[in-house]
Structures are given as C-alpha cells and as structure tokens.
Amino acid sequence: MNNTTKARIRRLAYALASIAALVLAAAAGWRPN
C-alpha cells in the first residue's frame, strides 16, 4: 500500500468520524451508556 492510498484512507476515516460526531452531538435521544 503506497503513501497516497494510506493518506486517502486516513482522510476518509477522518471525514466519516467527523460526520458521525456531528450527528451524535446533534442527536438528543436518550441512551443509558
């Protein structure tokens, strides 16, 4: 796996994690955890 592919995967993981964080912060459904 070359550096370009690694960087692309890293950027993709960061984008998806940020989108998940965005909706988790916006959502206000009760969960006991």
Added chain:
Amino acid sequence: MSTLSFTLALLAASVVVGYLLGGRLQHLLHRRLTWLPLALVAYLVQAVPVHTRGLAVALLLGSFVMLMVFCVANRSAPGIPLLCIGLLMNFAVIAANSGMPVPRSSLVASGQEATLPALQHSAVKHHLAGPDDVLMPLADVIGVGAPIHLLFSPGDLAAFAGMAWLVVGSMRRRYTPRHVVLRRDQIKPRARIADVV
C-alpha cells in the same frame, strides 16, 4: 443498542446505499466540508464532565451553536439543510427546558424502563419529563423497541436522515467547487467565422 452503534450502523448502511446507487467513496473526499474539526469539538464539549448545572447547560448550548455554525458554513452540501432543521428542533427543546425531556411512557415504549434510575441521575442533556416542560412534541417521544431499544426526538430523525443524505449524496456526485462553476459560466461563446471575416 447505543446511539453510537446506531449511528455507525446507519453510516455503514448509507455507504452501501451510495455504492448501490452508483456512487463512490472517493467522491466523498472531493467534497471538502468547511470547519470539519468543529463537529468533533462540539461532540467533545458535550462529554466534558462539569458539576455545576448552569455551566453544563451553557456548554451544551454552546456545543449546539458550534454545530449550527458548521451547518451554515456547509449549507450547500447535500443533507446539511435537513440536518440543520433537526439540530434547530433539538436546540429549541433543550434551550427551553435546560435539557431534553424524556417522557416515562416513551421510556417504557422503547423497553428502557430499567434505565429510569440512570435517567434520574443523568447529566444535563436529558431529564425525566415533568409538568413544567414545554415543546413536548419535539422531545424524546419516539420510542423504538426491540432490537434497537432507543428513544428519538423528531429532530433526531431529521438529523439522522440528513447524515444519510450527506453520505449518499456526496458519494453519488462529484463535487465541483463554486469558483470552477463561475469560471465555466464566464467562458465567452466562440466567435463565429462570419463575425470575424
């Protein structure tokens, strides 16, 4: 199922739907979302352990303001306007009641009655609904039973739908930055030979 697991499952399902509709994850990378770290900071701010109720409410509302700034900055991205509507709905209820009210009946409907003691000693984001709470139709009134066992507010549903739309929509179309579109519009039509001669 925790909200985190539900969110990750929905995210994965959105990626699958994006592929089924002919999209590519690579297109998601081309869409540059402005101020992306703000979403992470807003999430982390909600997790800061604070013992003073007033400060905790202020941090929670501040986190929502950060999310709104993010949504306004990225309003042209697919799904973000819907996510913004959900955010505003949740913000309105939380600001009016200093936290999201959870009706006992919804708690039972989602099969979470065992979590009632945890809710009573919960942090600031949730509290058991009382007679003084307002805007109750926008509160955590949608109880989903087995196997999910989660409570949602109408704003949550809009936010989750907006997230799915953002992922699928970004995967499906290649993002063209605005300046490129403008430049394309400014191209003059090629002169006709008759005009030149």
